[in-house]
Amino acid sequence: AAALMRTDEKRRSSEEALRTAEQQYRLLFENSPQPMWVVDRETLRYLAANDAAIEHYGYSRDEFLSMNIGQIRSAEEFVAVQRAIPKEKAGLEKMGVWRHLKKDGTLIYVDITTHTLTFAGRSAWLVLAYDVTDRLRAEEELAKRELYFRSLIEHSLDITAVLAPGGELRYASPSAERILGYPPADVVGLNAFDLIHPDDRSLAEDKFRRSLETGTKFEQIELRLRHRDGSWRTLSLIGGPLPPETGMQGLIINARDLTERQQLEAELRVSQKMEGIGRLAGGI
Numbered sequence: 001a002a003a004l005m006r007t008d009e010k011r012r013s014s015e016e017a018l019r020t021a022e023q024q025y026r027l028l029f030e031n032s033p034q035p036m037w038v039v040d041r042e043t044l045r046y047l048a049a050n051d052a053a054i055e056h057y058g059y060s061r062d063e064f065l066s067m068n069i070g071q072i073r074s075a076e077e078f079v080a081v082q083r084a085i086p087k088e089k090a091g092l093e094k095m096g097v098w099r100h101l102k103k104d105g106t107l108i109y110v111d112i113t114t115h116t117l118t119f120a121g122r123s124a125w126l127v128l129a130y131d132v133t134d135r136l137r138a139e140e141e142l143a144k145r146e147l148y149f150r151s152l153i154e155h156s157l158d159i160t161a162v163l164a165p166g167g168e169l170r171y172a173s174p175s176a177e178r179i180l181g182y183p184p185a186d187v188v189g190l191n192a193f194d195l196i197h198p199d200d201r202s203l204a205e206d207k208f209r210r211s212l213e214t215g216t217k218f219e220q221i222e223l224r225l226r227h228r229d230g231s232w233r234t235l236s237l238i239g240g241p242l243p244p245e246t247g248m249q250g251l252i253i254n255a256r257d258l259t260e261r262q263q264l265e266a267e268l269r270v271s272q273k274m275e276g277i278g279r280l281a282g283g284i
Contacts, residue, residue, distance in 0.1 A: 035110075035129040037064075038119050044068045047119055056131065058103035072100045097132060108133045159235070159255040162242070165212055167193045170250065179235070179257045181228030197224035197232060204237075208251055215241050222258065233259045 029036055035053035037046050045068045054061050057072065070078040077099055095112040102108060110129040117126055153160045153173050159180075162171040169192055172184040180187075180195070187195075196204050200223045211218045217240030224232045239253035 032128075035131075037127050037129075038117075039069055039125045039127055041116075041123045041125060044070065047122065047124055053129070056102075057100070063103075072102075074099070074101070097136075100129070109136050157256075159253075161192070161253045161255065163192055163208070163251045163253060165249050165251075167191045167208070179233060179255075180225060195225045197226070200224050211240055211251060212249070217241075225255075233257055235259075 029048075030050050032050055033052055035050065035056045037049040037053050039045070040047050046065050049061065049064045054064060057064070059067070069081065073081060081098065093114045093116075095114055097109050097111050100108050100110050109132050111132050113128045113130075115126040117124055119126075156173065157175060157178075158173075159175045160171075160173040161169060161176070164170055169187050169190050172182075172187045174184060176187055177183050193201055193204065203221060204223055207218045207221055217238065220236055220238050222234055222236050224234055227233050234257075235255040236258050237253055237255045239251050242248050242250050242252055
């Protein structure tokens with residue numbers, strides 16, 4: 001009899017522990033801040049949904065539990081969903097990002113994770129839906145802005161360059177080839193000071209160093225840089241430190257070619273001088 005009582009006590013203790021665990025898991029499910037639901041693997045109907053799912057999608061609980069997973073998706077995507085549904089896998093399964101429709105027609109993007117389980121005697125999936133709409137839209141907007149500014153840089157007649165603190169070139173825009181004869185890929189890794197005329201190098205080193213030390217832009221300076229063919233081009237440079245938000249140290253520089261303008265100005269001065277001499281000779 002004593003043995004039977006101990007066995008009965010163990011059974012009741014086990015049942016109580018099971019009820020406690022079930023209650024705790026139900027509380028976790030119901031109070032999760034992320035939408036969660038349980039789907040019947042055979043009918044694809046919702047068997048349960050937590051408060052976050054009800055609130056996020058805009059349906060009442062009765063409406064949600066009367067639907068199947070195809071009713072929050074477009075018809076064409078539902079076909080893809082059926083192909084992607086895990087069949088017999090146990091444990092967590094990452095399903096990727098899918099498009100869902102709220103009751104009001106709003107399209108959202110959700111990252112789906114599933115877990116196979118038995119629910120109310122039915123083979124089912126526990127589904128966690130993490131809304132990534134804002135993140136994806138922010139990434140899309142960032143990509144558009146990056147494309148916009150990259151387009152501005154790559155179509156500019158000036159050279160845009162990024163230098164490491166020691167002068168190594170990290171980036172050069174396509175105009176580097178037009179102005180200096182070097183394809184951008186060929187100058188990356190070179191030291192910019194090696195391209196500067198020896199008589200101008202100390203000026204460049206001083207300006208760049210001061211800019212990095214003070215965190216301020218440097219005013220316009222003119223430097224002679226060596227063309228790939230060995231000739232010298234005169235460039236006007238402005239620039240300053242990379243913003244701290246980039247997480248990198250160095251300078252971003254804009255360089256405009258002044259060589260042709262200076263040549264034309266020199267030719268104009270010679271022409272004016274000759275014209276003056278001509279007038280003087282005519283007067284004599």
